[in-house]
Amino acid sequence: DGGITQSPKYLFRKEGQNVTLSCEQNLNHDAMYWYRQDPGQGLRLIYYSQIVNDFQKGDIAEGYSVSREKKESFPLTVTSAQKNPTAFYLCASSYRGVGKETQYFGPGTRLLVL
Amino acid sequence: EDKVVQSPLSLVVHEGDTVTLNCSYEVTNFRSLLWYKQEKKAPTFLFMLTSSGIEKKSGRLSSILDKKELSSILNITATQTGDSAIYLCAVEYGNKLVFGAGTILRVKS
Numbered sequence: 001d002g003g004i005t006q007s008p009k010y011l012f013r014k015e016g017q018n019v020t021l022s023c024e025q026n027l028n029h030d031a032m033y034w035y036r037q038d039p040g041q042g043l044r045l046i047y048y049s050q051i052v053n054d055f056q057k058g059d060i061a062e063g064y065s066v067s068r069e070k071k072e073s074f075p076l077t078v079t080s081a082q083k084n085p086t087a088f089y090l091c092a093s094s095y096r097g098v099g100k101e102t103q104y105f106g107p108g109t110r111l112l113v114l
Numbered sequence: 115e116d117k118v119v120q121s122p123l124s125l126v127v128h129e130g131d132t133v134t135l136n137c138s139y140e141v142t143n144f145r146s147l148l149w150y151k152q153e154k155k156a157p158t159f160l161f162m163l164t165s166s167g168i169e170k171k172s173g174r175l176s177s178i179l180d181k182k183e184l185s186s187i188l189n190i191t192a193t194q195t196g197d198s199a200i201y202l203c204a205v206e207y208g209n210k211l212v213f214g215a216g217t218i219l220r221v222k223s
Contacts, residue, residue: 004156031209040123042202042213043157050209058210090156096209102148103204103211105156 003027004106006091011111013078013085021076021109023091030096032074033103036060037088046089049074050096078111086113116141120203120214128222131193135217137203138185145206147179147186152200152216160188160201193221 004025013019023032031050035043045058049068063082068074074093078085088110092103121136137147146164150157161170163179163186170177174193179186190197198221204211 033211035213040215042118042120042215043204044213045210048210102159102162104159105150107155 004091004093004104006089006106006109008109009107011109012114013111014114016080018077018079019111021078021089021091021111023074023076023106024072025074025091025093025106026072027093027104028071029093029104030071031094032068033092033094034058034064034066034074034076035090035092037090037108043090046076085111087111116205116207116212118203118205118212118214120201120217122217123215124218124220126220126222127193129194131221132189132191133193133219135188135190135201135203135219136185137188137214138183139203139205139212140184141205141207141212143207144181145208148204148206148211149177149186149188150202150204152202153198157202190219193219195221195223197221 007022033048034046037043044060046064047066049055055068065077090108091106094103118139148162149160161177166181174191177188200216200218202216203214
């Protein structure tokens with residue numbers, strides 16, 4: 001089945017720890033995105049990547065890092081510099097091009113701080 | 115600053131009612147406006163609107179864009195409990211989307 005998968009479903013982070021959230025897609029989409037969702041704030045863009053080996057910061061990139069070594073994969077690392085990491089994290093992907101930017105979302109990872 | 119504002123923030127209706135959700139935007143280099151439905155996890159795509167005044171329909175849901183007023187509405191007729199969800203509006207500009215905060219819809223039986 002084609003789609004976007006995220007793992008784990010739930011993730012617990014200790015103080016000072018870096019954690020990595022996985023996002024994989026087999027839709028042959030060029031672009032991939034990471035969003036953070038907090039109650040009452042909609043989705044905010046963390047990082048995005050239009051092609052392999054290239055990515056750009058979104059609106060709230062501080063305390064996060066990404067890599068795009070393969071077209072199918074776009075992992076997000078939440079570093080210890082992110083002081084308020086508790087949130088629901090959504091990965092999305094899309095084709096590139098005007099009118100083709102409909103983004104499809106994975107099931108999300110809920111990150112909690114211990 | 116680019117922004118998308120949705121109203122109302124939350125809404126409670128009874129089954130069979132018709133609802134109208136609003137989305138207004140201030141975005142440079144507008145390309146399209148998208149509506150998503152989010153139940154428990156991943157938002158699912160509903161509509162993409164690029165042209166003003168052309169209604170898009172899918173069953174009981176419909177949406178229209180007004181580029182002059184920089185806004186869009188999402189209508190749901192004959193609501194059902196399964197319509198209970200967060201409805202997200204997003205505007206595409208450049209190669210990114212900016213999302214509104216969403217409207218929480220609860221349909222009571």
